Each structure stands twice: as structure tokens, then as C-alpha cells.
Amino acid sequence: MRIVVIDGEACIRETFKRHFEESGHEVTTLDSPIGCDVFDGHECTKDTPCGDVLFIDYFLAGGNALDFVEEMTAKGCKAIVRNKFVMSGNIDMVDQERSNNLDCNIIQKPLNFDDLDNLLDKCLKNKMQKMIKKALSIE
Numbered sequence: 001m002r003i004v005v006i007d008g009e010a011c012i013r014e015t016f017k018r019h020f021e022e023s024g025h026e027v028t029t030l031d032s033p034i035g036c037d038v039f040d041g042h043e044c045t046k047d048t049p050c051g052d053v054l055f056i057d058y059f060l061a062g063g064n065a066l067d068f069v070e071e072m073t074a075k076g077c078k079a080i081v082r083n084k085f086v087m088s089g090n091i092d093m094v095d096q097e098r099s100n101n102l103d104c105n106i107i108q109k110p111l112n113f114d115d116l117d118n119l120l121d122k123c124l125k126n127k128m129q130k131m132i133k134k135a136l137s138i139e
Helices: 009-024 065-074 096-102 112-139
Strands: 002-006 026-030 055-058 086-088 105-106
Touching: 002 009, 009 055, 009 112, 055 065, 055 105, 055 112, 065 086, 096 105, 105 112
Parallel strands: 002 026, 002 055, 055 086, 086 105
Antiparallel strands: none
């Protein structure tokens, strides 16, 4: 799968990247979502998702990850929302109800590799379900 990790801490980005690549995934790491059409205030112009899975730190310059996820959905992001994970060192301060309404996930930092692998298993199932639904709607 294609995984995007957005976090201001280089050690988190590099740890995720190394682990996911060792498992055969393609990984893009960024310290911020600058360059994303939606983050830059525009509609998404991509025909396909930038990634199958997104891990993003809660704190972003000029806002938070829930604001960004909400904008992504509103502005046509093609990625599966259930495969978007907002990471926080203190999930008690994150609006759980809003996360549920957006259909994204809040996860507590730090994460161990088993946790990450379990999350990716769920994401793969979500991706397969989407592909099946798309194939059935074409026929």
C-alpha cells in the first residue's frame, strides 16, 4: 500500500518509513501537508488518492489535523477517510465526537509496530471493500 506520514518530528517519520518499507509498502513522509491542493486552499485535483493510508499529527501549522481531514473530504480528496489516522500524544484533548463524525481515527502516540501492523490490516480491508464496491457498481 501507499502510505503518507505527516509529522513534525523527524524521528517519527523515519521510524514509520523504515518499518512500513520493510513490510513492502511505499512510504512518503512530510513534515507538513504543504503542497496538498486542499491544504493550500483549493479543491483536490488528483484523479486517484495520494495514498491508501494517512498518518498525520494532530498539530499542524495554522490548524489541526481534524480541520484538515474535514477540508479534504469537503474538497474532493479521493482517499478513504477510514484510512486516515490523526495521531496525538494526548488524545483526551482531541474532539472524539468530531473524529467520529468525520469517520477518521484518533490514535494515541507512541505506537508500537504491532499497533501499526494491525491498523494497516484494517486499511487493506477498507481498500479491498472499496475496490469491490466500485467493481460491482460498474457491472
